[in-house]
Amino acid sequence: MIIGSLLLLGLFKYPLWNIMLGAPQYPDPLGMNIYIDGIKGVQEFDLQNIDGLNHYIGMKTIPKPEEMWEFSVFPKVILGMVILGVVLGILGFFKKVSYHYFLGWLILMTVLGIMGMYDFNNWLMDYGNNLDPNAIIKVTNPDGSPMSYKPPLIGHKKLLNFDVNSLPHVGGYLMFAGMFLTLVAYWVGRKESLKKTTQ
Amino acid sequence: MKNILKTTAALVTVLITFTSCNNSGKSNGKSGALASNVAEKVYVAPGEYDEYYAFISGGYSGNLTVYGLPSGRMFKEIPVFSQFPTSGYGYSEETKPMLNTSHGFIPWGDSHHPDISQTNGEIDGRWIFINENNTPRIAKIDLTTFETTEILEIPNSAGNHSSSFVTENTEYVVAGTRFSVPVPQRDMPIKEYKGNFKGALSFISVEPEHGQMDLSFQILMPGFNYDLSHPGRGKSHGWFFFTTYNTEEANTLLEVNASQNDKDFIAAVNWKKAEEYIKQGKFTTMPANYAHNVYDENTHTATSTMKKEVRVLNPAELPGLVYFLPTPKSPHGCDVDPSGEYIVGNGKLSANLTVHSFTKMLDAIENKKFDGEAYGIPILKFEDVLAGSVEQPGLGPLHTEFDDKGNAYTTFFISSEVVKWKLGTWEVLDRKPTYYSVGHLTIPGGNSRKPSGKYMFAMNKITKDRYLPTGPELEHSAQLYDISGDKMELLLDFPTHGEPHYAAAIHADKIKSKSKKIYALADNKHKYVAKTDADTKVVRNGNEVHIYMTTIRSHFSPDNIEGIRVGDKVYFHVTNMEQDFDVPHGFAILGQNNSELLIMPGQTKSSVWEPKQVGVWPFYCTDFCSALHQEMQGYVRVSPANSDTPLKWSLGEDID
Numbered sequence: 001m002i003i004g005s006l007l008l009l010g011l012f013k014y015p016l017w018n019i020m021l022g023a024p025q026y027p028d029p030l031g032m033n034i035y036i037d038g039i040k041g042v043q044e045f046d047l048q049n050i051d052g053l054n055h056y057i058g059m060k061t062i063p064k065p066e067e068m069w070e071f072s073v074f075p076k077v078i079l080g081m082v083i084l085g086v087v088l089g090i091l092g093f094f095k096k097v098s099y100h101y102f103l104g105w106l107i108l109m110t111v112l113g114i115m116g117m118y119d120f121n122n123w124l125m126d127y128g129n130n131l132d133p134n135a136i137i138k139v140t141n142p143d144g145s146p147m148s149y150k151p152p153l154i155g156h157k158k159l160l161n162f163d164v165n166s167l168p169h170v171g172g173y174l175m176f177a178g179m180f181l182t183l184v185a186y187w188v189g190r191k192e193s194l195k196k197t198t199q
Numbered sequence: 200m201k202n203i204l205k206t207t208a209a210l211v212t213v214l215i216t217f218t219s220c221n222n223s224g225k226s227n228g229k230s231g232a233l234a235s236n237v238a239e240k241v242y243v244a245p246g247e248y249d250e251y252y253a254f255i256s257g258g259y260s261g262n263l264t265v266y267g268l269p270s271g272r273m274f275k276e277i278p279v280f281s282q283f284p285t286s287g288y289g290y291s292e293e294t295k296p297m298l299n300t301s302h303g304f305i306p307w308g309d310s311h312h313p314d315i316s317q318t319n320g321e322i323d324g325r326w327i328f329i330n331e332n333n334t335p336r337i338a339k340i341d342l343t344t345f346e347t348t349e350i351l352e353i354p355n356s357a358g359n360h361s362s363s364f365v366t367e368n369t370e371y372v373v374a375g376t377r378f379s380v381p382v383p384q385r386d387m388p389i390k391e392y393k394g395n396f397k398g399a400l401s402f403i404s405v406e407p408e409h410g411q412m413d414l415s416f417q418i419l420m421p422g423f424n425y426d427l428s429h430p431g432r433g434k435s436h437g438w439f440f441f442t443t444y445n446t447e448e449a450n451t452l453l454e455v456n457a458s459q460n461d462k463d464f465i466a467a468v469n470w471k472k473a474e475e476y477i478k479q480g481k482f483t484t485m486p487a488n489y490a491h492n493v494y495d496e497n498t499h500t501a502t503s504t505m506k507k508e509v510r511v512l513n514p515a516e517l518p519g520l521v522y523f524l525p526t527p528k529s530p531h532g533c534d535v536d537p538s539g540e541y542i543v544g545n546g547k548l549s550a551n552l553t554v555h556s557f558t559k560m561l562d563a564i565e566n567k568k569f570d571g572e573a574y575g576i577p578i579l580k581f582e583d584v585l586a587g588s589v590e591q592p593g594l595g596p597l598h599t600e601f602d603d604k605g606n607a608y609t610t611f612f613i614s615s616e617v618v619k620w621k622l623g624t625w626e627v628l629d630r631k632p633t634y635y636s637v638g639h640l641t642i643p644g645g646n647s648r649k650p651s652g653k654y655m656f657a658m659n660k661i662t663k664d665r666y667l668p669t670g671p672e673l674e675h676s677a678q679l680y681d682i683s684g685d686k687m688e689l690l691l692d693f694p695t696h697g698e699p700h701y702a703a704a705i706h707a708d709k710i711k712s713k714s715k716k717i718y719a720l721a722d723n724k725h726k727y728v729a730k731t732d733a734d735t736k737v738v739r740n741g742n743e744v745h746i747y748m749t750t751i752r753s754h755f756s757p758d759n760i761e762g763i764r765v766g767d768k769v770y771f772h773v774t775n776m777e778q779d780f781d782v783p784h785g786f787a788i789l790g791q792n793n794s795e796l797l798i799m800p801g802q803t804k805s806s807v808w809e810p811k812q813v814g815v816w817p818f819y820c821t822d823f824c825s826a827l828h829q830e831m832q833g834y835v836r837v838s839p840a841n842s843d844t845p846l847k848w849s850l851g852e853d854i855d
Contacts, residue, residue: 028780045717045778052752052779056826136827 004181005085010174036074038065058135099189258698261308271693280308284794292805296503320367320648324709335359352489355399379422392450396422433539437471444529464523515575532598556586600645602652643704716780718801725803727772750784752825758833762846785821
């Protein structure tokens with residue numbers, strides 16, 4: 001339980017998510033790493049170059065950390081969950097709290113995670129659809145509606161000449177591993193208490 | 200029915216056997232199948248890279264071209280000694296100082312012998328040096344940017360030909376004079392050449408970290424012609440060897456008068472000794488006047504400084520500094536093998552190829568086995584320094600390079616061939632024709648302790664029928680050979696640009712990962728940089744107007760400018776704000792009297808425009824930078840000389 005929740009600390013060092021944009025002119029794809037406290041380019045000038053290209057289709061520039069409340073709140077939430085998890089783990093180790101609290105932590109984390117994903121997806125929707133009406137290039141769908149440039153939440157999508165791939169990054173995988181470990185902790189705790197009741 | 204089937208089957212079997220027999224016969228022969236094997240050896244599939252970079256001198260183009268081996272594809276022409284309108288080199292305000300000399304601005308040069316910097320006797324791929332023959336200069340090209348970053352003029356020199364070869368830790372780049380001249384230059388009768396003219400051998404020190412060149416000292420030699428040179432290496436490190444011709448000191452009809460002596464010399468210069476003499480103060484400081492031009496990567500601007508003196512050593516007064524090794528018949532190339540033991544003198548009118556031994560030379564010096572002297576410089580006895588001769592290898596030997604297996608390869612201009620022979624036994628192992636009249640040849644790492652014995656290419660002086668005809672004037676031809684086996688194998692024929700006099704080649708791994716993609720805009724310290732659109736402005740100072748302009752896909756800022764007057768000197772200072780690989784922007788304005796500018800990401804370049812006619816004149820981006828490249832344009836309104844149109848500029852809105 002302690003290890004599991006400590007793994008969340010990885011999010012402070014490694015990106016949660018990664019979006020790569022490759023095109024014929026970009027054999028080395030441009031990329032952005034999404035951290036809990038901001039977005040950074042994979043290479044030094046990637047964000048600037050993505051913004052440069054996006055101005056043709058009228059997309060807003062990629063937000064700076066101070067432009068989105070999420071980037072100040074997320075680190076606090078994650079830190080809170082780490083502390084809570086560690087405290088629960090220690091108390092659990094000394095049998096002060098029941099293993100049910102572990103499951104409780106996991107459910108809370110999952111709910112927060114889903115809320116985060118939902119929020120992230122909303123931002124992608126806004127970013128991909130809320131375009132400058134004076135954009136240089138306006139592409140419409142066959143039905144006449146403006147084309148969406150929303151990158152996929154997860155997986156691959158073709159956007160004009162770009163192949164966009166969106167996948168969790170190291171921080172994300174550490175978080176999933178941590179959450180899995182808390183599930184294990186819950187199982188171990190449950191098994192031991194079942195053993196006790198049968199004895 | 201069964202029979203018919205059987206017969207058919209039998210017939211098919213026979214046919215298959217017959218054809219396959221035929222095939223195997225072919226692949227052992229010299230036709231189809233073999234030709235396709237050769238093609239595979241030079242085929243670099245689309246998107247894949249060549250194994251080697253080859254830097255081939257452009258001769259009278261004044262430049263240096265970059266090729267890939269084994270494909271023979273040309274990647275780039277690097278402007279060095281000549282104005283280059285493609286990029287604006289030598290036309291832009293920043294690069295004009297690169298071509299400054301004591302004779303004023305020189306727009307052209309004759310580039311000759313590129314040589315790559317070395318560490319511990321191996322080529323390291325940091326810089327490449329190249330000499331200008333006509334108005335003596337040495338240039339340094341940075342191999343992270345592939346741009347010329349320094350040019351040093353050589354005083355007291357004329358026909359800077361036995362240059363620009365580097366010592367094994369790039370302590371020096373050496374430049375020797377081909378034509379001897381009065382030193383210092385003065386008004387005197389030409390017929391008084393003999394005994395009065397001098398030949399300067401220049402040792403240019405290279406600062407180890409940044410490569411800054413400085414003319415450390417010159418050795419004032421007798422008035423011979425110093426043709427080519429190479430450094431000692433390994434055991435002979437500390438020495439430098441120069442071939443000479445015209446030891447007759449003729450000043451007219453040299454083709455006859457300079458071909459009379461049975462033997463000319465190879466001059467062996469002990470530069471470690473020269474350093475000692477310099478330290479002891481045994482030099483004279485001569486007044487001089489020569490340009491030192493340095494390009495700064497952060498200001499993107501070159502500056503030219505005139506230097507006023509040079510330290511000179513007189514070999515007649517300084518024992519142990521120079522010795523002469525008699526070498527038959529006007530030797531051209533002066534080549535030192537990878538071990539540093541053998542010094543090959545390619546006597547171009549000699550029937551045999553002469554090879555001297557460094558060990559024997561030291562021994563002869565120690566035992567003072569001298570055969571007289573020339574202008575106070577001891578001459579060693581030919582027999583005492585001779586290691587061996589390659590007997591009757593061909594006609595007109597010019598230049599020798601070495602592989603990693605103890606073999607040497609010599610070009611023969613007159614018999615138009617490359618001959619492979621063995622060091623030590625001096626036997627001829629193979630010969631292959633070249634097309635036609637080969638001058639020089641190159642093996643990657645050829646001037647180093649560690650040559651790579653995979654490829655050799657020959658650069659020819661005569662092309663004739665090798666390619667589709669293009670009128671009387673032709674590019675030269677080069678041939679690439681596989682030298683990994685016992686026999687050389689001709690792989691490829693490819694055209695070269697200008698007249699290559701020599702080339703240097705290096706494994707791509709030593710360079711490609713260090714090649715820069717952009718210049719960091721944050722590091723741009725150009726005097727007239729505009730790093731954001733907010734920095735753009737137009738400033739008038741008398742009749743000088745400075746326009747601080749930016750470019751980014753796909754617009755100029757500003758793109759409407761008014762208030763320019765006929766007679767103004769308008770400086771466009773254009774900064775490319777892109778920080779993306781391979782997104783240059785160009786700049787050209789109607790009636791520009793110099794050249795366009797091609798500006799790399801993060802770079803600033805300036806062009807002067809002196810409008811002569813009233814009107815509204817367009818400017819545009821010359822490089823197809825983006826989908827909206829055709830829209831990347833603007834206007835300058837030019838009013839009469841005495842008008843009072845206010846100086847105004849805009850982007851995205853009208854000038855009110």
